[in-house]
Amino acid sequence: xxxxxxxxxxxxxxxxxxxxxxxxxxxxxxxxxxxxxxxxxxxxxxxxxxxxxxxxxxxxxxxxxxxxxxxxxxxxxxxxxxxxxxxxxxxxxxxxxxxxxxxxxxxxxxxxxxxxxxxxxxxxxxxxxxxxxxxxxxxxxxxxxxxxxxxxxxxxxxxxxxxxxxxxxxxxxxxxxxxxxxxxxxxxxxxxxxxxxxxxxxxxxxxxxxxxxxxxxxxxxxxxxxxxxxxxxxxxxxxxxxxxxxxxxxxxxxxxxxxxxxxxxxxxxxxxxxxxxxxxxxxxxxxxxxxxxxxxxxxxxxxxxxxxxxxxxxxxxxxxxxxxxxxxxxxxxxxxxxxxxxxxxxxxxxxxxxxxxxxxxxx
Amino acid sequence: xxxxxxxxxxxxxxxxxxxxxxxxxxxxxxxxxxxxxxxxxxxxxxxxxxxxxxxxxxxxxxxxxxxxxxxxxxxxxxxxxxxxxxxxxxxxxxxxxxxxxxxxxxxxxxxxxxxxxxxxxxxxxxxxx
Numbered sequence: 001x002x003x004x005x006x007x008x009x010x011x012x013x014x015x016x017x018x019x020x021x022x023x024x025x026x027x028x029x030x031x032x033x034x035x036x037x038x039x040x041x042x043x044x045x046x047x048x049x050x051x052x053x054x055x056x057x058x059x060x061x062x063x064x065x066x067x068x069x070x071x072x073x074x075x076x077x078x079x080x081x082x083x084x085x086x087x088x089x090x091x092x093x094x095x096x097x098x099x100x101x102x103x104x105x106x107x108x109x110x111x112x113x114x115x116x117x118x119x120x121x122x123x124x125x126x127x128x129x130x131x132x133x134x135x136x137x138x139x140x141x142x143x144x145x146x147x148x149x150x151x152x153x154x155x156x157x158x159x160x161x162x163x164x165x166x167x168x169x170x171x172x173x174x175x176x177x178x179x180x181x182x183x184x185x186x187x188x189x190x191x192x193x194x195x196x197x198x199x200x201x202x203x204x205x206x207x208x209x210x211x212x213x214x215x216x217x218x219x220x221x222x223x224x225x226x227x228x229x230x231x232x233x234x235x236x237x238x239x240x241x242x243x244x245x246x247x248x249x250x251x252x253x254x255x256x257x258x259x260x261x262x263x264x265x266x267x268x269x270x271x272x273x274x275x276x277x278x279x280x281x282x283x284x285x286x287x288x289x290x291x292x293x294x295x296x297x298x299x300x301x302x303x304x305x306x307x308x309x310x311x312x313x314x315x316x317x318x319x320x321x322x323x324x325x326x327x328x329x330x331x332x333x334x335x336x337x338x339x340x341x342x343x344x345x346x347x348x349x350x351x352x353x354x355x356x357x358x359x360x361x362x363x
Numbered sequence: 364x365x366x367x368x369x370x371x372x373x374x375x376x377x378x379x380x381x382x383x384x385x386x387x388x389x390x391x392x393x394x395x396x397x398x399x400x401x402x403x404x405x406x407x408x409x410x411x412x413x414x415x416x417x418x419x420x421x422x423x424x425x426x427x428x429x430x431x432x433x434x435x436x437x438x439x440x441x442x443x444x445x446x447x448x449x450x451x452x453x454x455x456x457x458x459x460x461x462x463x464x465x466x467x468x469x470x471x472x473x474x475x476x477x478x479x480x481x482x483x484x485x486x487x488x489x490x491x492x
């Protein structure tokens with residue numbers, strides 16, 4: 001039996017093509033994935049991301065616990081509502097999950113984790129809690145729905161729908177959040193566009209979705225979500241990284257704090273590691289479509305090398321194929337590589353990602 | 364969308380239109396494009412290539428996945444729909460007018476053995492359930 005979000009029937013009523021996404025019955029698209037992609041880049045789209053799990057951590061000195069639990073430094077969170085992107089690591093430095101931590105008060109932080117990893121994340125957090133801070137309360141919030149409204153006009157449309165939300169959220173900077181009545185509104189997202197991710201009581205989700213649709217926010221499925229995040233150069237857990245990879249070889253060194261004296265789980269392993277591979281962007285020069293798991297090959301300074309595409313696809317904004325690939329660190333931006341696609345070797349250029357931000361092509 | 368009765372179909376979802384001059388035109392079915400989603404790339408066979416029945420001969424890629432296209436019959440490729448390469452979305456708009464290639468059959472009996480519209484409808488319905 002597939003798991004369903006509170007918006008399941010709403011998606012079906014809107015003629016969504018539903019797919020099994022890691023055990024969840026989710027909308028892939030509502031007709032045209034390409035149209036949904038362009039609408040988000042140009043206007044506003046909404047995604048049901050209720051399969052992701054908010055986890056509340058409450059009690060005395062939550063901050064002290066999180067300093068140890070995650071690789072980024074929660075001491076960067078000084079203003080209430082501020083959010084931080086981080087990896088949670090194994091002692092060996094492998095990525096258990098990537099997540100967002102919201103600082104609300106010193107005795108209440110909220111962590112949002114991926115759907116596919118939610119059970120193991122929760123088990124890991126509870127295990128660390130028992131060892132480090134047994135008095136903390138860790139509560140999964142399946143009673144909440146989550147809707148991402150993304151695009152240049154997304155915020156203005158949300159203000160039309162949630163009473164009194166404009167005054168409370170207009171001044172929010174990226175990665176800040178505010179609570180407005182029953183709504184938790186964060187200026188975050190997974191598309192490279194402006195917008196909000198909004199948590200609300202599950203029972204209110206269908207009416208909220210319908211109200212957004214009423215102000216011409218188009219529903220967008222997992223298909224568009226994937227092409228948008230790829231263009232935005234954002235990692236997808238399970239594809240671009242997993243427990244066998246560390247953040248330093250996953251383009252996430254910027255999220256790891258190795259400078260402060262703070263010790264965190266996985267830190268020593270990262271300090272000891274010799275990074276031989278990195279994550280880069282690829283733009284396909286020849287015709288075709290790059291896909292995950294295709295082999296990247298080439299020769300540099302007389303030495304043959306190999307790598308692998310971790311995420312690939314067609315970029316609707318650029319009208320050509322792009323990818324994220326893990327290749328040896330010697331291969332750098334500007335180099336040309338070959339990608340094995342079926343029986344052909346296609347040429348691709350190594351670029352610095354993101355590929356697209358705020359509607360503009362950057363590569 | 365109804366399945367045209369003037370065409371023949373393969374089990375791998377290609378359609379075949381027998382032309383008056385004995386050649387055939389080949390494309391992928393409406394059902395196939397629906398399964399694939401928005402098309403973004405098409406690779407066509409070379410003109411002059413001799414194909415065996417069920418041989419991989421073209422590629423249709425959507426936002427979601429790459430799909431091989433199999434030659435529904437044996438024969439020689441005599442023309443390809445080159446403009447389609449720049450507008451693969453035409454397949455989504457009308458799969459039965461967005462043809463991929465034309466062939467000169469080497470064994471016309473293979474055409475008769477393909478599925479007719481009724482049999483293909485049955486196949487599509489059985490896959491849906």
